[in-house]
Amino acid sequence: MGTRRNAQESVPAGGRLVSRTRRLDDAPLSALVRAAERPHAIWTAPNEPAVLARGAAAFVTASGTDRFASVREQAATVFSSIDRPDAAPHVARPRFVGGFSFHDRHDATGVWDGFPGAGFVLPHVQFTVTDDATYLTVNEYGADATPASVERTLDKVAAAARDTTHGDLAAPPGVRRTERTTDRETWRDQVEQVVERIESGTLEKAVLAQSLRAELDGAFSLPDAFDRLADAYPDCFRFAFRANGGRTFFGATPERLVTRHGGRLETGALASTAPRGDTPAEDDALEADLRNSEKYQHEHQLVADSIRDQLDGHARNVATGDQQVRKLTNVQHLFTPISADTDDHVLALADALHPTPAVGGLPPAAALDAIREIETFDRGWYAAPVGWFDADGDGTFAVALRSAVADDGAATLFAGNGIVADSDPDTEWEEVLLKYRPILDALE
Numbered sequence: 082m083g084t085r086r087n088a089q090e091s092v093p094a095g096g097r098l099v100s101r102t103r104r105l106d107d108a109p110l111s112a113l114v115r116a117a118e119r120p121h122a123i124w125t126a127p128n129e130p131a132v133l134a135r136g137a138a139a140f141v142t143a144s145g146t147d148r149f150a151s152v153r154e155q156a157a158t159v160f161s162s163i164d165r166p167d168a169a170p171h172v173a174r175p176r177f178v179g180g181f182s183f184h185d186r187h188d189a190t191g192v193w194d195g196f197p198g199a200g201f202v203l204p205h206v207q208f209t210v211t212d213d214a215t216y217l218t219v220n221e222y223g224a225d226a227t228p229a230s231v232e233r234t235l236d237k238v239a240a241a242a243r244d245t246t247h248g249d250l251a252a253p254p255g256v257r258r259t260e261r262t263t264d265r266e267t268w269r270d271q272v273e274q275v276v277e278r279i280e281s282g283t284l285e286k287a288v289l290a291q292s293l294r295a296e297l298d299g300a301f302s303l304p305d306a307f308d309r310l311a312d313a314y315p316d317c318f319r320f321a322f323r324a325n326g327g328r329t330f331f332g333a334t335p336e337r338l339v340t341r342h343g344g345r346l347e348t349g350a351l352a353s354t355a356p357r358g359d360t361p362a363e364d365d366a367l368e369a370d371l372r373n374s375e376k377y378q379h380e381h382q383l384v385a386d387s388i389r390d391q392l393d394g395h396a397r398n399v400a401t402g403d404q405q406v407r408k409l410t411n412v413q414h415l416f417t418p419i420s421a422d423t424d425d426h427v428l429a430l431a432d433a434l435h436p437t438p439a440v441g442g443l444p445p446a447a448a449l450d451a452i453r454e455i456e457t458f459d460r461g462w463y464a465a466p467v468g469w470f471d472a473d474g475d476g477t478f479a480v481a482l483r484s485a486v487a488d489d490g491a492a493t494l495f496a497g498n499g500i501v502a503d504s505d506p507d508t509e510w511e512e513v514l515l516k517y518r519p520i521l522d523a524l525e
C-alpha cells in the first residue's frame with residue numbers, strides 16, 4: 082500500500098506530528114471518494130464514522146509473526162510527538178488505516194505485489210464522515226512539519242471539497258471471462274483431504290478457500306464498486322486499500338474481528354452459512370435448517386468457544402449473547418455476539434484473535450498447516466484483519482471476506498467455507514459460490 086518505503090525506513094525518528102481539523106459543509110463520503118482519484122484507504126463500518134485517506138503523512142509496514150506489535154510500536158513513535166489542539170473534535174483525530182496478511186509468512190508478489198505483511202497509512206488528508214458532519218483533518222509528520230504548512234493544506238483541500246459534486250454512478254465494467262484456481266474435482270479432493278485429517282484425529286475444522294479471476298470488459302472503478310456494495314450490503318464493513326502498483330484490495334464483509342472502545346471490546350462468532358430463500362417461507366425454512374442442524378451448530382460452537390479461549394489473558398467479564406441469524410443479501414449466517422472488558426490495545430486484541438476458526442480452524446496450528454498445504458492460491462490479505470486504530474489503542478478490525486484485489490482490467494475474488502467431519506464437498510461448493518456474489522454483482 083501507499084509508498085515504496087520498506088520496514089527499515091518506515092517511520093523516520095525525530096519527527097513531529099502536526100494535526101489540525103476543520104468541519105466541512107455537507108460532503109458525503111461517496112462524493113469525496115469520487116473526487117479523491119487515488120485514495121490510499123477507505124473504511125466504513127456500521128455505527129462508526131467512515132474514514133477516507135488521501136496521501137500519507139506516515140506509512141508503517143511490518144512482516145512476520147511480530148507484525149502486529151511492530152505496527153503498534155512504529156505508530157506509537159509517530160503519535161508520541163503529536164501537536165493537536167485539545168479542543169479539536171475527537172471524532173476527527175488521526176487514525177492509522179490498513180491491514181495485515183493472513184499468514185505470518187507472506188510474499189508480497191503476484192496479485193499481492195504492494196501489499197506487505199502489514200501496511201498502515203496515517204493519512205496526510207483524512208476525511209472523517211459521521212451521520213451529522215464531515216471533518217477534514219490534515220496530518221503532517223516530519224522534522225519540518227509546522228502548523229502553518231498544515232493550515233495551508235487545510236485551506237486548499239477545504240476549498241476543493243466545497244466544489245465537490247456527487248457525480249453519477251456509471252454502469253459496471255462487466256465480466257468477460259472467469260477462471261477458477263480450483264475446479265470442482267480439485268475442490269472435492271481438497272475437502273476430502275481435510276476430512277481425512279479430521280478423521281485421523283489431527284484436525285477438528287479447517288476453512289478452505291479458493292479464488293476466481295474475473296477479466297473485466299471495461300475499466301474497474303472503485304467509486305462505482307464501492308457505491309454498489311453500499312447499496313447491497315449496508316450493514317457490512319466496506320474497505321479499500323490501494324497499493325503502489327495501482328492494485329486495490331476491497332470488499333464488503335459482515336465479520337467484525339474486534340472493536341475496542343475505551344475499556345470495552347466487542348467481537349463475535351460468525352460461522353455456518355445457508356443460502357437466502359426466494360420467498361419468505363423458503364427463507365424461513367432455510368433459517369430453521371441452519372438453526373437446527375447439528376453439523377452447523379457444531380461448526381459454529383467451535384468458533385464461539387475458541388474466541389472465548391483466545392481472549393484469555395486479554396479480557397475480563399467475557400459475556401456471550403444469544404445466538405442470532407445474520408441475514409445478508411446473498412447468504413445467512415449463525416452469529417453469536419461476544420463482549421468483554423479489556424485493557425489491551427486493539428492491535429494486541431487483533432493479534433490474539435487472528436485467525437479465529439471462522440477463517441482458520443482448530444487446532445489453530447494444524448489448521449494453518451492444512452490451509453497452506455492444500456489450498457492452491459495465495460490468501461494475501463484475504464480473510465485477514467483490516468481496519469483502523471488511534472493513539473489511545475481504540476479501533477476496529479474486520480475480517481477481510483467478500484473481497485477482491487483489482488487492477489484496471491481484472492479482479493481476483495476470494496471465498497471459502499468451514500470444513501468439518503461431515504462436510505459434503507458439493508454443498509460446500511455451492512456455499513462458496515454464493516460468497517463471490519457481493520463482488521461479482523458489483524462488477525457485472
Ligand SMILES: C=C(O[C@@H]1C=C(C(=O)O)C=C[C@H]1O)C(=O)O
Nearest residue numbers: 352353354439482496497498499
Ligand atoms: C471464509 C468465508 O466466510 C467465513 C466462513 C463461514 C462458514 O464457514 O460458514 C461463514 C462466515 C465467515 O466466517 C468467506 O466469506 O470467504
